Amino acid sequence: MTELQRCDSIGAPPVPDKAAFPFVKWVGGKRQILPRLLEHVPSQFGRYFEPFVGGAALYFSLRPERATIADVNTRLIRTYAGVRDRVEEVIALLERYPYDETFFYEMRSVAVDALGDAEVAAWFIYLNRAGFNGLYRVNKRNVFNVPFGRYSNPSICNAPALRAASAALAHVELRNEDFEAVVAHAAPGDFVYFDPPYVPLSATSSFTSYARGGFDADEQRRLRDVALALKRRGVHVVLSNSSAPLVYELYAEQFEIVEVSARRNVNSVGNGRGAITELIIR
Ligand SMILES: C[S@@+](CC[C@H](N)C(=O)[O-])C[C@H]1O[C@@H](n2cnc3c(N)ncnc32)[C@H](O)[C@@H]1O
Numbered sequence: 001m002t003e004l005q006r007c008d009s010i011g012a013p014p015v016p017d018k019a020a021f022p023f024v025k026w027v028g029g030k031r032q033i034l035p036r037l038l039e040h041v042p043s044q045f046g047r048y049f050e051p052f053v054g055g056a057a058l059y060f061s062l063r064p065e066r067a068t069i070a071d072v073n074t075r076l077i078r079t080y081a082g083v084r085d086r087v088e089e090v091i092a093l094l095e096r097y098p099y100d101e102t103f104f105y106e107m108r109s110v111a112v113d114a115l116g117d118a119e120v121a122a123w124f125i126y127l128n129r130a131g132f133n134g135l136y137r138v139n140k141r142n143v144f145n146v147p148f149g150r151y152s153n154p155s156i157c158n159a160p161a162l163r164a165a166s167a168a169l170a171h172v173e174l175r176n177e178d179f180e181a182v183v184a185h186a187a188p189g190d191f192v193y194f195d196p197p198y199v200p201l202s203a204t205s206s207f208t209s210y211a212r213g214g215f216d217a218d219e220q221r222r223l224r225d226v227a228l229a230l231k232r233r234g235v236h237v238v239l240s241n242s243s244a245p246l247v248y249e250l251y252a253e254q255f256e257i258v259e260v261s262a263r264r265n266v267n268s269v270g271n272g273r274g275a276i277t278e279l280i281i282r
Contacts, residue, residue: 020063020168023083023161024076024125025134026055030195030240033278034061036260037193040282042236045191051179052195056080063168064191070175070182073136075112075124077176080169082121087166093122094157104130104148113142129156180226188234196223198242201276217246224250227281231255239281251281258282 022029030037034057041062048064050056053071071077082090097103104127112123128134132149139145175182183192197215220241227237231254241247243259251257258280 020060020164021161022055022057022060023158023165024055024079024128027135028195028198029055030057031055032262032264033240033260033280034058036258037238037240037280040238040258040280041193042191044189045236046187046189047191049183049186049190049192050195051182051192052197053077053080054195058193058195059172060165060168065171067171068173068175068182070177070179072176072178074176075120076136077174078117079121079124080172080174082117082119083162083166084169084172084174086116086118086121087162089118090121090125091157091159091162093119094125094162097122097126097156099130099151099154099156101148108144108146125162126156129154179223183226183230183235186230186235189236191236192227192230192238194223194227194237194239196220196239196241198278199244199246201242201244220246220250228254237282241279241281243277243279247279247281251279255281 022031037058038061041058045064046066048059048062048067050059050067050069051071053059053069053076056069059067059069069080097107107123107126110123112120115123127144127146128136130149130151131144131146133146134149135146137144137146179194179196186192196219199217199220223239227239230237239251239255248257259277260280261275262278263274264276
């Protein structure tokens with residue numbers, strides 16, 4: 001087992017005062033296309049909703065005063081609650097967690113759902129940072145099953161970044177529900193950003209199983225219908241998705257589609273890495 005290190009020293013990049021960034025790595029994270037996404041944020045809006053929150057890149061960039069962020073991943077939402085409400089406990093726990101393969105596999109098998117939000121957050125952040133490629137994947141029994149990631153100096157705990165995220169989350173409403181329920185009460189003038197699991201570009205790039213149950217073509221159609229109903233009642237709606245034919249088909253008529261280029265680490269691009277086209281839909 002490696003020597004314990006102070007939280008702030010484990011490969012942590014400096015954090016500018018008050019700046020808050022995603023503290024979990026998430027497949028499909030939006031930092032790549034964030035500048036393009038920001039061009040489509042309305043200049044004024046009421047409440048902000050992000051129902052597929054993942055790493056929350058747009059939320060942390062906007063830091064809206066009134067906001068609801070949500071996801072069906074219960075442990076992810078409990079992680080946000082832990083960082084929001086008990087950040088010093090989260091940091092204290094992470095300080096005790098070494099970057100070590102044996103320890104990683106012990107953590108993986110902890111029955112985490114029975115623990116409090118601070119413990120869930122530390123567990124989630126540790127496995128996200130020390131696990132292979134920051135993936136979140138569980139088996140049918142909801143047991144996390146991503147292997148140990150081999151890094152030279154991983155940033156497992158960045159205390160200033162966690163404190164900044166905690167401050168940025170202070171007034172947020174967190175919900176662990178399906179997207180349709182989350183936006184049911186969005187009012188005219190509110191702003192909803194949907195970043196669903198993307199439609200796979202090919203049969204091999206099936207990133208649809210973020211949560212148990214997956215997100216298939218029928219779910220994509222249900223999302224389009226919800227987006228359309230929101231738009232019709234005066235809610236600002238922006239979505240992102242892949243450039244798969246189904247996405248063009250679903251949004252061609254009532255929405256504007258903007259193509260943007262993103263570098264992605266996915267199998268759909270020959271060598272597994274390269275520039276691909278993604279869509280911003282408004
Ligand atoms: C593409 S990721 C979001 C990426 C994120 N916006 C970011 O910037 O990192 C999609 C998210 O949708 C969640 N999800 C899947 N099905 C859902 C549903 N029916 N309702 C709400 N969230 C869902 C997954 O758990 C996952 O976190």
